[in-house]
Amino acid sequence: MRRYLFPLILGLAGCAILLSLGTWQLRRLAWKQEILAQIEARIGDTPVDLAEIVAPDPVADRYRPVRLAGQTGDDLLVLSGRKDEGPGYEVITTFTLPDGRRILLDRGFIPEAAQKALRPPIALTVTGNLLWPNETDSYTPPPDPAARLWFARDVTSMSEFLKTEPILVVARSAQGQEPTIVPVPVDTAGIPNDHLNYAITWFSLAAVWAGMTVYLLWRIRQRTH
Helix, strand or coil, X not given: CHHHHHHHHHHHHHHHHHHHHHHHHHHHHHHHHHHHHXXXXXXXXXXXXXXXXCCCCCCCCCCCEEEEEEEEEEEEEEEEEECCCEEEEXXXXXXXXXXXXXXXXXXXXXXXXXXXXXXXXXXXXXXXXEXXXXXXXXXXXXXXXXXXXXXXXXXXXXXXXXXXXXXXXXXXXXXXXXXXXXXXXXXXXXCCCCHHHHHHHHHHHHHHHHHHHXXXXXXXXXXXX
């Protein structure tokens, strides 16, 4: 019996740990789904006038739907791409409101071939969402101000370069905009939710561990007899 004791304890302990990790990931999955549902509900909420938000907060006002009118100005491009259109750029422009405030507006996507096209200042009426993207990491190349090219949306550096408030509105619709710029509305597609895959991995490892334990006990029994 002593020959079975240690492998059995090891097998049960390993299975218990792996099953607990899988169960924890299922709880995380439920939590993440609730968070995503809340974000989606907020994204689709009734827009408010941006002028009513004196000092938008990057946490409290993240994803908040807004409406605004004003005029575009200088812009820069952020390297991007779309599944059906290939590589291209997000157009980030200064947007001057009637009261003189200057913010950042993500007007949308243009294909790579339109990079050099002129984008003269125009008046727009915009519905969109406030966003402070977290897209930069240690692998993101630094921006190239001389080429007016960024490799990720960084509100702080973009606002400093274009001399605006550190506020970004991502357009959902823009009345008066040329059709070559296609709005890319805020959604939850870019928020990772891999907890189900992690749970399946842990449960699969638990099954393998249990199988290996049974096989080891069987081998011990065969040697004993």
